[in-house]
Amino acid sequence: MENVIEVKSLAKIFGNQTALEDVNFHVKKGETFGFLGPSGSGKTTTIKILTGQLAQTSGDAKVFQTPTSSINKPAYRKRIGVITDNSGLYSRLSIYDNLKLYCDLYDVPTKRIQEVLQMVNLTDEPKKPISKLSKGMLQRVTLARAFLHEPDLLFLDEPTSALDPANSKHIHDGLRRLNEKGTTIFLTTHDMTEAESLCNRVAFLNRGKIQLLDEPKALRRQFSDASVTLELKDGREIIVTGDAKGADAIHQYMATGQVVSIHSNEPTLGDIFVEVTGRELV
Amino acid sequence: MTFSMKRVMAIFQKDMKDLSKNIYITSTLILPLFFAFFYGRMDNLTIDVHYMVINLVLAVVTSFVQCAIIAEEKEKNTLRGLMLSPATLPEILGGKSLVSFILTIGTILICTMLTDYEPVNLSLVALAIIISILFYIALGTLMGLLSRSVVEASVLIMPVIFIFGFSSMFQPFAEEYPILSVVDYLPSIQLIEVAAAVESGSGFADVVGNLAIIFVWVLVAMVATAIVYKKREMDE
Numbered sequence: 001m002e003n004v005i006e007v008k009s010l011a012k013i014f015g016n017q018t019a020l021e022d023v024n025f026h027v028k029k030g031e032t033f034g035f036l037g038p039s040g041s042g043k044t045t046t047i048k049i050l051t052g053q054l055a056q057t058s059g060d061a062k063v064f065q066t067p068t069s070s071i072n073k074p075a076y077r078k079r080i081g082v083i084t085d086n087s088g089l090y091s092r093l094s095i096y097d098n099l100k101l102y103c104d105l106y107d108v109p110t111k112r113i114q115e116v117l118q119m120v121n122l123t124d125e126p127k128k129p130i131s132k133l134s135k136g137m138l139q140r141v142t143l144a145r146a147f148l149h150e151p152d153l154l155f156l157d158e159p160t161s162a163l164d165p166a167n168s169k170h171i172h173d174g175l176r177r178l179n180e181k182g183t184t185i186f187l188t189t190h191d192m193t194e195a196e197s198l199c200n201r202v203a204f205l206n207r208g209k210i211q212l213l214d215e216p217k218a219l220r221r222q223f224s225d226a227s228v229t230l231e232l233k234d235g236r237e238i239i240v241t242g243d244a245k246g247a248d249a250i251h252q253y254m255a256t257g258q259v260v261s262i263h264s265n266e267p268t269l270g271d272i273f274v275e276v277t278g279r280e281l282v
Numbered sequence: 283m284t285f286s287m288k289r290v291m292a293i294f295q296k297d298m299k300d301l302s303k304n305i306y307i308t309s310t311l312i313l314p315l316f317f318a319f320f321y322g323r324m325d326n327l328t329i330d331v332h333y334m335v336i337n338l339v340l341a342v343v344t345s346f347v348q349c350a351i352i353a354e355e356k357e358k359n360t361l362r363g364l365m366l367s368p369a370t371l372p373e374i375l376g377g378k379s380l381v382s383f384i385l386t387i388g389t390i391l392i393c394t395m396l397t398d399y400e401p402v403n404l405s406l407v408a409l410a411i412i413i414s415i416l417f418y419i420a421l422g423t424l425m426g427l428l429s430r431s432v433v434e435a436s437v438l439i440m441p442v443i444f445i446f447g448f449s450s451m452f453q454p455f456a457e458e459y460p461i462l463s464v465v466d467y468l469p470s471i472q473l474i475e476v477a478a479a480v481e482s483g484s485g486f487a488d489v490v491g492n493l494a495i496i497f498v499w500v501l502v503a504m505v506a507t508a509i510v511y512k513k514r515e516m517d518e
Contacts, residue, residue, distance in 0.1 A: 054517045074284055074368035082366050088359030092303040104292030105367040
């Protein structure tokens, strides 16, 4: 399948500080790719390079087979959507007026506004001024703006960081729908649950370097010792290894009717990140 | 390069709506109107007085409004949103400049009515004023791109208002301080010279030199603006 993003030996140095070092990855068409890492790991720098807002120090970065230094053309801009933490809105204008501007800029009919407002659960007050919105609502309007033109490639930098679980779910559903329609999504987050639920593949970024890159399921399998935890009727919890000896033990506990529940001990992406990098995802 | 009038008009309409709710910026229109009203009560105004008011409109309304709306876009990170959209530099700056252009024309018309100014050759004077507006819009854009906030823009624009708005006041000192003779080449002074020549019956051929000087200012300001805009498209 065609690669929408290709990054080879990418490096970025600010003064004497290395933000990215020998970063290599690609994103296939139709994929939702998660770029995971704690604050300051280089996620936003990567998005800025890929969207042509920042020049790399060395290495190659291509979007739609075009070097990112050349994607500042309307034809490419129409195919890309970008939401970063500092994507601004016009505070004196209403939600509707903000979105209408972008409908006109992207040549999208204004009836699309209602559809994107539904996607972000904001259909009640389209005429409300931006200055009167909460932080979470602002984030939802910003996302709605990125959804307007159904881009071929959508960059999202921490899209649900200010949202409550109910609205996060709404956004996740919207992103899945966009992805089903063919939008490739490049998502940065430090929310591992979000990454697990949305991403086909994830890369762990730590101090500017990719430490791991694979499908979430494959990573969990790779770092799993295949053990399970048995919860017994007497309240005890027993960890059983995933080998023949463990199988015998499980058989024994089950045969004697002592088992209340069995839980897999597969690690979460968060656990794996801590194991690989020695750092928490904050 | 593609040029979409629809995108220009979208940015223009957005800015007009936004500006109508922005008292801080729109209140600047009052200053030249006040001067026009004040001078309008006097008899036999000279061409210098008429153009002091018009140059004040160009400095205060054209440059400041343009500078402030660009600076606000930067301050609120909305300019980057426009830059990341399919809108090109001419479309973005065209849409934003149209706002300042229309406000300038409107303010100049009201001021000339208040001061009762009727040029002998309206089309020639209008041409000179329109070329001047282009310069002040480019200058305002440049200052706006160099500012980080509206407050900073308000400070940065002060020398512009002082130099271009009140340049005719420096001319009498040019004999004493030769360095001030450069004032003669400022677009504000050139505009006054065009207007004075027109009043004494001169035609296009007589003022083409003055118009050319103003046009050179326009080109220099536009090139500088384009360079700074391209730099602002990228982070450092």
